[in-house]
Structure formats: structure tokens, C-alpha cells
Amino acid sequence: MPGHCHRSLSLVFALTAPLAADALELRVNTFADEDDGQCTQAHCSLREAISTANATPGETVILLSTGDYLLQKANPDPAGNWPVEEDANAIGDFDVHGQVSLVGRGAAVTRLNANRLDRLFHVHAGAQLKLRNLGLTGGQQIYDGGALLNYGQVQLNQVELVDNRVFVYMPYPATQAGNGGAIANFGVLEVHRSTFRDNRNFGEEAQSAGKGGALYNEGTLTVRDSLFNANRASDYGEWGMGGGLYNQGSADIARTTFQANEVLRSGYGAAIANAGQLRLANSTLSGNRSIERGAFENGHPFLPQLSAQSRAELLHVTIAGNDGWGVTNRGDLLLRNSIVAGNRATEFDEVRNCQGLPGAVDFRARGLLLGTDGSNCLAENYIADAATFTHQLFPLQENNGAWVHPLRRTSAAIDAGVGNCSSHDQRGLDRQRDGNGDGLVNCDLGAFERAYP
Template sequence: MALAWCVALAMGAPVRPANAASLVVNSLNDVFDSVCDAAHCSLRDAIHVANNTPADDTITFSASGTIAPVGSLPQIVAASTAGTLMIDGGGNITLSGQSAGRLLWVRVGANLTLQNLTITDASISADGAGVANFGTLTVRNATFSNNAAAAGGGIANFSGATLNIANSTFSSNRASNGGGALANYAGGVVSVDNSAFTGNTTDNNGGSLWNAGSLTVNNSAISANTASADGGGIANFGALTVNTVTFDRNQASSEGGALYNEGTASVSRSIVDANRATFGGGIYSGSAGGLALSRSAVVSNIALHSGGGIYNAGSSEALVGNSTFADNRANVAGGGIANAAGTLTVVNATLSGNSADVSGGGLSNSGSATLQNTIIANSAAGKDCASGGPTSSLAAFHTLIKSTGPNACNLTNSNGNRVGVDPDLGNLTGAPAYFPLNTSSPAIDAGDNISCAAPPINNQSQNGIARPTDGNGDGLAVCDIGAAEAPASPRIFLPVVRRSLVARLHHHVHTVLRAQRD
């Protein structure tokens, strides 16, 4: 055995400990001698040993501070050969690329977990400066900052790869072609939970995230990101699911301040606030897109042209349910929503306090629009609703519009509609924000129960009260108009008069009348 050991060393063959499990890095210097022991172990040594060990490995650090590798670290090899690898920085390690290249490469079949560390200052003219992932990558409690690449300044997730991110921060990353923080290619799968994307930028689409594969974002914040083209927060060309996410202060020079969608996008229980773009200050859904927005608030977004809250373009289909649009502004049309040649369905939404300098402060429609159980009111400019164009159509059912005539899309008091009526809304409250209905609101118990029971409402409301309730106390539970459902009101009963009392009163009246006749 000793002879074999010597021969292996002489031939330069890697040393393969049989059951290596825990490797401790005790040096911050990027020195490579292919050995990781108590005398000396760099991160480069530890990855090399892990790559040549068939068991699963964990790399931890007894030293704390910054490691600045000279060039990329060893590529993480397939788990079938080397097992899985976890690199745990313990909250005390920063990996700095010194603007001199990519830091990590995860090969096809490899499985890497990065946690409790910071990856910063990586820079490459290709994709994925922090990490290029072709395998399975898990990122937990990590920070990616100030990385720069062609696409995916922090991470590029390639076709066939899987990326899971939790409790992490991506800030001030940059990409020239798209995805300042993260780029996910077609065939890639990404999930993000409880994370923040702040101050990332791109010269193209997707200031923070660019997606052509499958992307799910939950319980996260996407803030103050910038795109020189489309999608200040996210540019989506694949399948996107967003749940309980705040988009705020993102900007796009062209379309979609918070979100640019040319794929399928489902956004629920989210806040789209104070974003800006030329078209679709909050959200832009393009000709190839399909958008579903539910139980969300679209507030204080600005479009330099049209669609302060949402711009629905071309052949895009947009479905809005149980959502509130407030204080959005467009310099031309559609302060709340602009539907331009697309198909728009709005069910149980409230559009109030929006404005447009030319037309449609609440809604501007030049496509095909259907309104059900919806409130449009209190538009600061551009009136409430404008619809027109050679191929436009608008149908409304159980919809309340405060304006009248052309300023109310020429709707009349038919199909359960209430035109020229003040909805009597309370102040904006909650998160996501909604307008509660005051007790005297004519929107209470004025909706359609069939629409409320069907998707996307499913007898739910934005404020969490199950529909329908008996909001006016008449004994009948009827769905309210708008995003919010009023709480049930105690039923009003007339006093019960006992039969004996009625009989005595009847006898008394009969006696008096008979006496008068006599």
C-alpha cells in the first residue's frame, strides 16, 4: 500500500480520502498545494479535495475575512463523482473577485450549497460573474454585491440547471445584456424566498432579474433596480410566479417599471408601488404575454406615456381580480390601466384616485375589456373611463363608475351597473393596500354572486373577508362591488308584537268605531 501511495504521488494523481466530510479552511490566502489539513488549507485546496472525494463534503472556515482568489476557483464537479458540497462561511467570509473574473462554476450534475457568506466584486465579459450554474445550486443567507457580467451579474442559471435562493440579498450588481442580479435561461428553474434585490442595473432588460425559464419569487422585495430598456425589476420571457412580493421604486427607460412580461406571469398578494417607465409604470404585458394579477395593490406608479399601473399591449391577455389601483399617473392615457389592443378582464377591482393627462384617468381601453363587480371613481384627471378605437369593445356588469357619459365609457344603469354614483370609499389602508367600503357605500351587496364564486375571485376578497357577506343587514348575503368585502352587518329585525296585544288593539278600535256609529 505504501508503494502504491508513493506511485500515486509521483504520478500526480489526486489523493482521495475515503470518507472526507468536513474540510476546514484556515488560510485566507489563495495558495494551492492540493492538501487540506491542520497545517494549511486554502479554499482552493478544500474545493480540490472535495472534488476528489466521493462522499458529501462541507467546507467551513476557522479564519475570518476576505478571500481574493487569483482567477476562478476550481469548478464544482458532478455529485455522482464527488458527492454534494456545502460551503458555509459562518457569516465571516467574503469572496472577492477583485474585478478579475468569475468566482465559481457549477458543472452539470454538480450540487453546491453556498451559505452565510458574501460574494462581491466578480467581473466577467461572459455570463454569471459570481456563479455560473449548470447543475444544482442552493444559496442561503448570502449576499451578492457589486458583481458585473454580460448577463446575470450575480448568478447565471443555465438550461437544465436548478437554483434555490433563500434569505439572501442581491445589491448593486450589473449586467450589460440583462439580469443585473440574476439571469435564468430557458430550461432553467429558479425559486426565490425571503430575499431582497436592491439597486441592481442592466443596460438591457431586467434590472434585477431576467427570466426565460421558470422563476418563482415568494415573500421578497425588489427595490430601486434600473433597466435601460424594459423591466426595471423583472423582465419575464418564460413562466413567472410572484407571491407576496413588494416591487418599489424600480425604473425602466422603456416598458415595465416593476415588471415587463412577454411570457406568462402570475402576481398575487403583492405590492407594486412607486415604479416608473414610459409605458406601464408598474407592469407592462406585451403581445406574447399573459398576465394574472390577484389580491394585490398597484399604487403611485408613473408612466411617462400610458398605463400608469398596467399597460396591456397587443394580443396580451390580462386578468385582474381582487386588486386595488390608487394614485397611479399617466402623462397620456390610462392612469390606472391602459388596455391597448389587448384583452382585459377586471373582476372585483377598485380603481380610485388615478389620473391621466389626456384620457382615461382610471381606465383607457382601445382593445377588448370586460368589467365585473368593479369600481372606477375619483380620477384626479382624465375622468374615470375612456373607451374607443376601431376594434375596441367594452362590456360591464355590476360595475360602479362615479362619472357619467363619455367619462364613464358611455355605460348606463343596465346589467346591474351603477353610473354616476359615489362609491363612498374609506381611506386607503392595509398591505397590500385597499379601500374599505364605508357603511353607507352603494357598492355593498350590489355585486354578482356568480362572478364572485368563479375564478379568479373564488369567493375571496383583497381584505381577507370571504365573499359574500350580508353587508347591509337585509338577510341576504350578496357579493360587494370592488376589491374589498364589507363585514357582515347585524340583521335588522322589526319589533315582534304579541298576538294578544294585537287582539286587544283590534277590539279597542272596533269598540270606538261602534260607539261612534251609535
């Protein structure tokens, strides 16, 4: 029944966390971005529903239909000056001050489109936003967060963030440059089974490099079972930091692929740039492009104080087939039971898998399979790098719902794990297995666990 407002438990099964018994349920019945001050059975827009939720104690569940919800109330740019951040949910982005859950009917069919007028959501301190089964697109900001800016708590489940951007167009040097082409997180962010694709941070006139083509994190971040694909960070000086993710907070990422993300020529961290605390497990970095630097970079290229605090642990990670260095370290880096091979700078025709830069805090490797490149990284197992995709790994492909490099039968990574292993691989399938048929069970290196034969 369209356009009704009542208290219900009907969506308990659809949310990651159970609803409170008195959760308010609202059903949006128009795609127009309208606001007459109230959400009624006869007329309730998304903006009106969010305003009602902001004014209602406890959690409010807002149900969306199949179709496109366009942002239409522009936040004007007064006389060419920097736009004002309006926080009353009257114009521009949707301001969340309460406990709001939005439930769509699928990321491909329920879409929120900011129409390049603003970002879509601003979650304020103390507020909570849950998004499920919907898509966010068309966001644009010169401040932080092309689609979503978070200072509270946000949870994404089966959400697609596509073609959102931070675009700093003010005259150089723009001192207020934004970060996070899709999301800028300064609070608590959880991402589950979601996709970041074709998001951009254009720091064109910024005084500092654009950070986070898809996601900028300065808070607490958890990512599971997700994909970062074809995102880009750039700026006027051909830099950009973190084509997929720039982390300067605390990040815990697992069962996630970073593929075809990019920074410009002098940029760093085509897939991930870490200047905080990061744990990456059972994940794949492939096809990312950083001409002079790396796909995964730990530490900051010109701020030693950030390198000193940069700590990363990579467990069962495959870093292969990237353009540029696979791994570059300036901070404290631990590689456990991982593969770094088949990475090369195509412009220079050089194999570039792993490098530790002068002044790096520490580098440790346990169970590392490394393609030979003449660099200064040490590993237990070395392979001829030219054989990476003929004897060690298959090309990147979807396998059991995850984008991975499956192990070939002849791979040196099979049953080569050292010490403690994770209990599953990137696909969520069990480790450990006897992958080579010798009767001994041990885990494989990298994100993929092979079963014999």
C-alpha cells in the first residue's frame, strides 16, 4: 500500500541489525524532490521522509520503490564563492540528524541520483544512516564526499556507488579541497557486499593532492566482500593519492578486490594509499595503474610524520598484474602468506614488484611469494616474474562471486603457507586444503585457496 506511515516489524529480516519494536516505517510515494513540511499517506518525498526521521526518536525505516530519485533542490554557488553547507535538510544534500534506514529494491533498480547538484547525504555527528539494496550516483562536491559525508555512523549493504565525484574547480590554490570521490568518512563506516565504480576525485585547483578516488577515511572503516573498480584520484600537479582508498584512520578490509583504479603520473597508491592503521586480508589488487609509484603504498611520500604512524598488515593478499610497483613501503609493513608478482611499469618496461624506500620504519615478510625484480624486499619464496601468469596465476576472473587470480596447478603458492592461516579464502571457501595431492594439508599463499587437482 503506497504512502502510509505506521510502526512495524516487517523489515527485521531485511536489515543487518534488528529493528527496535517501535521503529517507524515510512514509504516514499513520489520520485520528486519536494518538501511541504510533512510526510503523509497522500504525499511523502524522500526529503520529507528524512526530515520526519530526523524529528523522530529511535530508528525510522524508509522504503523506496523501483526507479530514480533525483536531487532537485540545488545548493547555489553564490557569486562564484565557495558554496555554503546547509544542514537543515531544506536544500542540497539530504542531512541526516536521526536514525535513518533506507531500503531499496536492488542497487540496479533503486537509484538515488544527485544530478551533479550536490552530494547525496551528509550524516552529522551522533546520527546513524543505513543504506541497503540501492545505488548512489551523480554526486558532486568541492568539499569532502562526492556522494556521502559521514561524521556519525553509516552502514552500507549491497549498495553501488557509481560516477560520483569531488571536483575542485575554484582558482588555484584552492585551500579547501575536498577528499573522497564517493565517500569521506570521519566517523564509523561499515561497507558490506558493495561496489565503488567510476568515482573520481578531481583536485584540479587544489593546493594539495586529491585524496581517495572512491573513499577517504579519517575515522573507523570496515569493508567486507566488496569491489573497488575503475576509480581515480588526480590533481593539477599530476598527483592524486589513493585511487581506490586513501586511509588516514583505522581500516579493516577483507574479501575485497581493488581493480583498475588509478592515480596520475606522480601519484601514489593506485589502489590503496595508507597513512594510518590498516589490515587487509584475503583480498586482491590487480590492474591498478600508478606510473611512477605503487598499487599499494604504506606511508606518505613527503610527510615523514605520517609515514611514522603508517602501519599495515597484509594477510593472504594477492598483488599481481598492476602497472607500476606492486608494493611500496615507507612505514611499518607486515606481509603474511601473500603473493606479490607480475607487476611492471609498462612505460619503462621494468618489473616492479616490491620496494622499501629509504627511512622506512620496518618491513617484515612471512610466507611471501615474490616475483624477482632486483628490489630490496626479502621473501621466503622467489619465482621468475615472467612466469607469473603462465605457471603461477590465472588472469583475473570472477570465481564463486569474487574477482580473484586462481592458482595454477604448477603454482609455488600451493600449500606454502607459514604459521597461522586464515580459515577461509577471498571467496569465503574453507582453508586449509591439500592443494597438491601430497597428503599434507596446508594453506596456500595469496587470496585463493586451491583444491586438488
